[in-house]
Amino acid sequence: MRIVSELDEIAISSPIGSTGRALALAATALAAFLGLAASAMAQSEMLERGAVLFAAAGCANCHTDRKNQGPLLAGGRSLITPFGTFYAPNITPHPEFGIGAWSDEDFIRALREGVAPDGSHYFPSFPYTSYTNMTDEDMLAIKAYIFSLEPVAQESRPHELDFPYDQRWALPFWKWLHFEPGPKPLAEGQPDEVRRGAYLVEAVSHCGECHTPRGRLGGLDRSMWLAGSSDGAEGEKVPNITPDAETGIGDWSADDITFLLSMGLLPDGDVVGSTMWEVVSDGTDQLSAEDQEAIAAYLMALPPIEHRP
Amino acid sequence: MGVTKHLAAVVLAAAVAAGPASLATAADGEAVQAVKARQDLMKSIGGNVKGLREMLQGKNTDTAADAQRRAEEIAESARQIAVLFEPEYHISNVGDIETTAKPELWTDYEDFTSKATALEEASGELALAAQTEDMNAIKTAFGDMSKTCGGCHQAYRVKKD
Missing domain, CATH: 1.10.760 (Cytochrome Bc1 Complex; Chain D, domain 2)
Structure with missing residues (x-):
């Protein structure tokens, strides 16, 4: 086998004897195993941490239509405000209807800057004005947790806003007035x-x-x-x-x-x-x-x- | 009528629990009596919840035996909830007496009564926990019970300002 022969060559050219070689192999295998175990551990810790942050950040409250027993995070809950009615979108890990296709950078940008992957701006009904001060690490823990949930193929419902609040092009101006990107020390x-x-x-x-x-x-x-x-x-x-x-x-x-x-x-x-x-x-x-x-x-x-x- | 008799018994029990101040008078219609009785019932539960909570906070001198008694009283009150909210005592039948029950309570009546049963069970668990005199166990059981209150009020009570 090619790999073995390469290892043999390395062994021959190196001063380590055959016992040393076996030990080196064992050590490599052990390191690989420990590495996997550590990353599995890190992964499960990250999910646990993400679950708590997800709960405390209240994601499910807006992104789930609980009133009509809607599926978790599939969107649709109405948020009635003096500016009109917002419907939170589907944020399940569905690649088409949810955020399943988002990279880590996309997710961080949405929470930190209120900007969607396509460059459009979010209305501040999505509280990026607060989330902006979360650490990258916490944001990604939330993302990991969301991505461990069930994807749901359900189209998001558009907001129903009164004029002039429905003018999405005005959002950068609003942000300039009312939004300070973080994270800032609190x-x-x-x-x-x-x-x-x-x-x-x-x-x-x-x-x-x-x-x-x-x-x-x-x-x-x-x-x-x-x-x-x-x-x-x-x-x-x-x-x-x-x-x-x-x-x-x-x-x-x-x-x-x-x-x-x-x-x-x-x-x-x-x-x-x-x-x-x-x-x-x-x-x-x-x-x-x-x-x-x-x-x-x-x-x-x-x-x-x-x-x- | 069986239900009426049952109501009379429950109204009496609730009135006794709440004290004489809010006794429904005989002149009130049956539905009004039911509303008054259920409001007294909720006050009585609230009083016991407050007592339990103050014990856990070290703000009163209650013992585990007091906690057990309060939990048992709450369980007894929980058993009366379904009767006092029977469909004939729907908010549309109670005249102009003020009530914070939501109409959904009757459209989802089965869910409502299952939530009342959840309170009965959770307060039963709390009474058992109190018997162990283990404060941590009491606190956990108390938290579980309180959540059954919140879940039901969230669904079926109009929010107060």
Whole structure:
């Protein structure tokens, strides 16, 4: 066999004897095996990490038409906003109807820059304005997890937007006004736990997309960060979650917050309202206790803002 | 009528659990009584959930035995849910009393009652966990039970502001 003869030649020309050669072969085989095992391990760790991030990022909430028992990530859930109705697209790994043909670079570009593989711009209903601050590594873990799911051949439904919000050509201008591509460091100079919480709240779970009021063109009003919004998705009021004692959650303890994130419970024994339940269930409840505590630490460290949505 | 008798028993049980403040009066129609009774029932469950949660947070002096009692009360309440939401007590039959039940509750009635059964089972599990006095087991069972509350409210309760 050719390979063997080549190895023999190497062996002959090298100072190692036959025992050495056998050892070298064994070592090579072992290294190859360990390499495979390590990459399998890395792969399964990446999937696990991706599953948690996928849950915390709430991907399935918009990309699945749960109301009509639609298949996971096949798109179609409506997001009713003051600008019109958005329908999240199919992001299953189907090569034609989903994102199965996307490269790692395509995926990162979509989340980081809000740009599709064909160069068109996404509406900010897709919260790349938040995801932009995720690390490449976390984005790719999410991609790996999505690609491990079932591909679904279902066409995405186009958005139904009111004029002038339906003008996709205007999106670069909107982005210029309201979007700053990341990743930028969050909660700089704060303790590690708060910074981890900032990453989860701001980049991954994109809490600000609902809990922060928007201006006329749909950009977030950062001066009112997490201070609640009177026109959230589905026309719901979204509460102020800054630590203001009167209008926010200033009287909540850290574990009041973690009970909400892990079980959907409010301090009074009730459960959270409909949209937040979607966020908690198979969402923030999948985060580790440390991550939930980090979110609590971050929220409690925010400047309190008096605002009743 | 069997159902009416059953309702009367449940209304009474719920009223006893919730205390005399919200007793439905005899003058109320049956559907209104059912609405009041189910609202009292939910308040009673909420009170027990709050007590359990405060125990887990170390905010009250409840013992594992208290947790078991609360879990059993919740299981008992859960058994009454289906009766109080029977089709004849549909929101369209209750006059102008305020209710946060969604119409879907009755169009998907089977799913609704299966969710009530899930609460009954999960609170039963919590009662068993409480018997072990293992706080971690209690917390896990409590979390599982709370999720049955959230899942059902998400589907069948109008969101409060």
